[in-house]
Amino acid sequence: MFSCRFAFPHCFVLKTTMPKKAKPAENGKEEGPAPCKQVKVAAAGGPCTLNFDSPSDLFESLISPIKTETFFQEFWEQKPLLIQRDDPALATYYQSLFRLSDLKSLCSRGMYYGRDINVCRCVNGKKKVLNKDGKVHFLQLRKDFDQKRATIQFHQPQRFKDELWRIQEKLECYFGSLVGSNVYITPAGSQGLPPHYDDVEVFILQLEGEKRWRLYQPTVPLAREYSVEAEGRIGRPAHEFTLKPGDFLYFPRGTIHQADTPPGLAHSAHLTISTYQNNSWGDFLLDTISGLVFDTAKEDLELRGGLPRQLLLQVETTAVARRRLSGFLRMLADRLEGTKELLSADMKKDFVMNRLPPYYVGDGAELSTPGGQLPRLDSIVRLQFKDHIILTVGPDPDRSDETQEKMVYIYHSLKNRRETHMMGNEETESHGLRFPLSHMDALRQIWNTTAISVKDLNLTTDEEKESLALALWTECLIQVV
Numbered sequence: 001m002f003s004c005r006f007a008f009p010h011c012f013v014l015k016t017t018m019p020k021k022a023k024p025a026e027n028g029k030e031e032g033p034a035p036c037k038q039v040k041v042a043a044a045g046g047p048c049t050l051n052f053d054s055p056s057d058l059f060e061s062l063i064s065p066i067k068t069e070t071f072f073q074e075f076w077e078q079k080p081l082l083i084q085r086d087d088p089a090l091a092t093y094y095q096s097l098f099r100l101s102d103l104k105s106l107c108s109r110g111m112y113y114g115r116d117i118n119v120c121r122c123v124n125g126k127k128k129v130l131n132k133d134g135k136v137h138f139l140q141l142r143k144d145f146d147q148k149r150a151t152i153q154f155h156q157p158q159r160f161k162d163e164l165w166r167i168q169e170k171l172e173c174y175f176g177s178l179v180g181s182n183v184y185i186t187p188a189g190s191q192g193l194p195p196h197y198d199d200v201e202v203f204i205l206q207l208e209g210e211k212r213w214r215l216y217q218p219t220v221p222l223a224r225e226y227s228v229e230a231e232g233r234i235g236r237p238a239h240e241f242t243l244k245p246g247d248f249l250y251f252p253r254g255t256i257h258q259a260d261t262p263p264g265l266a267h268s269a270h271l272t273i274s275t276y277q278n279n280s281w282g283d284f285l286l287d288t289i290s291g292l293v294f295d296t297a298k299e300d301l302e303l304r305g306g307l308p309r310q311l312l313l314q315v316e317t318t319a320v321a322r323r324r325l326s327g328f329l330r331m332l333a334d335r336l337e338g339t340k341e342l343l344s345a346d347m348k349k350d351f352v353m354n355r356l357p358p359y360y361v362g363d364g365a366e367l368s369t370p371g372g373q374l375p376r377l378d379s380i381v382r383l384q385f386k387d388h389i390i391l392t393v394g395p396d397p398d399r400s401d402e403t404q405e406k407m408v409y410i411y412h413s414l415k416n417r418r419e420t421h422m423m424g425n426e427e428t429e430s431h432g433l434r435f436p437l438s439h440m441d442a443l444r445q446i447w448n449t450t451a452i453s454v455k456d457l458n459l460t461t462d463e464e465k466e467s468l469a470l471a472l473w474t475e476c477l478i479q480v481v
Contacts (some may be wrong), residue, residue, distance in 0.1 A: 002088060002330065030433060036208055038128050039323055049061070049087070049089050049090045049093050050062060050093070050167070052166065052170060054090045054170075054458055055170045055171070055173040055174035055387065056068065056174060058167065058170040058171065058174065058215060059170075059171065059174050061454050062167075062248070063081070063083070063248065063250070064202070066081065066083065069467065071250075073399070075175075075250060076201075076252070076441075077222060077252045077253075078200070078252065079251075079252070080215055080239060080249065080250060080251040080252075080255060081248075081249070081250040081251075082239075082241055082247075082248075082249050082250075083245070083247065083248040083249075084243075084247050085246045085247055085248070086246075087246050088246075090246040091244075091245035091246035091373075094205050094206065094207050094245055094246055095207055095208055095245055096163065096184045096270075097152070097163055097164055097167075097205070097207055097271060098144040098157055098161060098164070098207055098209060098269060098271060099269065099411055100185050100208065100267060101206070102161075103138060103141065103142075103152065103154070103185075104138045106154075106160060106187075107136050107138040107141065108136065108138070109160070110135060111135070111136040112134060112135055112136060113131040113132055113133065113134065113135075113136055114131055115132065115155070115423070116136065116154065116155055117131075117136050117152060117153065117154055117155065118131060118152075118153040118155070119131050119132075119141065119144050119145075119150045119153075120150060120151055120153065120192055120193065121148065121149060121150045121151060121190060121191070121192060122191040122192060122193055122194045122258075122260075125194050125195070125230065125231050126194055126228075127192075127193055127194055127228070128346070129147060129275070130150050132146055132268060135225075145164060145185070145187055145267075146187065149187050149189065149190040150190070150192075151184055151185065151186040151187075151190065151191070151192025151193070151240070152183075152184070152185040152186075153182055153183070153184055153192065154182065154183040154185070155182055155423075156181060156182070156421060156422045156423060157181060157183050157271075158181055158356065158418070158421060158422075159418055159419050159420075159421055159423075160460050162359075164181060164271075165356060165359055165418060166359045167273075168180075168181060168273065168356060169355075169356040169357070169358060169359045170359070171275065172355045172356055173274070173387035173388070174277075175275050175276065176351070177275050177276050177277075177279045177351065177357055178275065178277065178351060178354060178422065179273060179275045179356075180200075180274050180275075180421075180422040181271055181272060181273045181274065181275075182271075182272045182274075183207070183269060183270070183271050183272075184259075184268075184269070184270055184272065185208075185267060185268070185269045186211070186260065186261040186267060186268050186269075187261060187267050188261050188262065188263050188266065188267060189260075189261065189262070189263035189264070190260065190261055191258065191259070191260035192259075193258065193259075194228050194229075194258065195214075195216065195228070195229045195230075195231060195234055195256055195257065196226065196228045196229060196257040196258070197218065197219075197220065197223050197225060197226070197229065197253070197255060197256045197257070198223070198226050198253055198254075198255075198274065199223050199224050199225050199253050199254075199277055199278075200253050200276055200277045201250075201252060201253055201274065201275050201276045202249075202250065202251050202252075202253070202255070202272060202273075202274055202277060203248070203249070203273040203274070204243065204248065204249035204250070204271070204272055204273075205247075205248060205270065205271040205273070206243035206244055206245050206246065206247045206248075206249075206266065206268075206269055206270050206271055207245060207269040207271055208245060208266070208269035208270035209261060209265060209266045209267050209269060209454040210242050210243065210244050210247075210261065210262060210265055210268055210400070211242065211243050211244045211259050211260070211261055211268040211270055212240070212241075212259060212260055212261070212262055212384075213239075213240070213242070213243060213249065213257065213258075213259045214237035214239070214240050214257065214258050214259070215237060215238055215239040215240075215251060215256070215257050216229075216234040216235065216236075216237055216255075216256035216257070217234075217235070217238050217256070218252075218254040218255055218256060219233070219234070219254075219256065220254050221252075221254045222249070222252065222253055222254050222280070223253050223254035224278075224280070229256050234256050235402070240388075241411060242262070243270065247393035253276065263395065279347075283347065284347060287346055287347045289332075291394075292332055292335065292336060292339070293332065296331075296332060296335055300331070302328075305444060306437065308321065323435075342435055348390050348392050348411070349390075349392070349409075349411055349430060351390070352388075352389075352390050352411040352412065352413050352430070352432075353411070353413075353416070353428045353429070353430045354416075354421070354422070354428055354445060355388075355413050355416060355420060355421070356413070356416065356421050357388070357413050357414060357415070357416040357417075357418055358388055358413070358414065366476065367385075367415065367476060368415060368476065369416065369476070370473050370474055370475075370476050371476075371479075372479050372480055373480040374470070374473065374480070375454055375466070375469040375470060375473050375478070376454065376455050376456060376466065377454050377455050377462050377465060377466050378453065378454070379453070379454050379469065379480045380451050380452070380453050380454075380480065380481050381446070381451065381452060381453075381469055381472075381473070381478045381479065381480055381481065382446075382449075382450060382452070382478060382479060382481050383446055383447060383477065383478055384432055384476070384477065384478060384479050385412065385476070385477065386447070388412055388413045388414060389411070389477060390410070390411050390412075391408065391409070391410055391443060391447065392408075392409050392411070393406050393408055393409070393437070393440075394406065394409050395405060395407070405436075405437065406437050407434045407435065407436065407437060407445060408434065408435045408437055408439055408440050409432060409434050410432045410433045410434070410435075410443070410472075410475075410477070411430055411431065411432040412431055412432050412477060413431070413474070413477065414431065414476055414477075415431045416428070416431070432472055432475070433472070433475060434470065435471075438459075438460075438469060439464075441458040441470075442457040442458045442459050442465070442468060445457055446472070446478065451481055454466060454469045457469075
């Protein structure tokens, strides 16, 4: 059974306890096992307590027994959530995600300081980086861990650990945002990072050992950048607790935090899963407003009018100029109300270019080579890998005149490289197709139906219908059913 209680005014603590064997009660009778709702799904390589049936099922099993609706109403971007579990099966599963012992085999694959691994320690409230140059050698890494009491930070382990790929790929589908991760392994009696806050939503899974956490009230709620905070500035912790294997912690971006491994215990390993970096309404507004202005200026003479002379030389914008800008913004807002297609200049494309490819077992040939029957006019087709495809509208790059036509773009992540996920400086490329804007209705038909006949697509000629279906099939985006 599980019981829940509010331990702090701004942090929810949920303690869950797995059923235990029957034991004698004080009256001499045996107490039966306490009921507990469990989600168990068979996973590749053994049993698993997470549900991978769909992205939403995975997230709900990750925060279980909290319901998704409750999480987003009460905690998301608002306050921390701590779920302390006494669940041996889940603890064992968490431990399998990444262990200290995994580092030996990973180092043999060619890990580098800075890119793949950081070695650091918090000394007098400051981060001290202990990285060497070049390739990481496990014996040196273990020496720094044991003798210098250094924390090992492993960047983006989903590149190498299949089960983390499986989890984070589903979470990227669920959030519609990039999902990264880091593993922090800290020896007993040590701390890796000083108090700081992040620009991402944070989910912590405790993998090995125990870690003592202290959370503080944000100085910058929903922060847009990472920052270290001095101890004298943050005051007393709002919440203090210790995570054990199988425990879960969430806190919003901007939450100031620090954590250490208590002395006298084994090392601690925890996984930080992060998302929603630069994924705010402000970011979306910046992304879409340029396209809206560009389209409107083609039709509105006032927007094409020149600025007042010497406006850019003035120290302060004049009242007249501010009134003109306010008027233009109101006009753009009115236009936006009647606009179906928003030009997303970068956000959609950036997401799909940099996200994980679909999780698969095997060589992944089904993601790069079309299989099954070739689509014909009388074929029934359906979309596949829908969570990994985006549909957007943009200008035709082959035309630069003022009558520039829009095109429909389909981007997908089927051919993305898992090895470069969230690595920032690694080169990535977009994969997909483009079609004339006249194909939008037919594409929407494919997107919005379970299955559809090629001949029923809303296009003028049978040749266009077959050509569209063949192009999508060649990219492995549809299959014949």
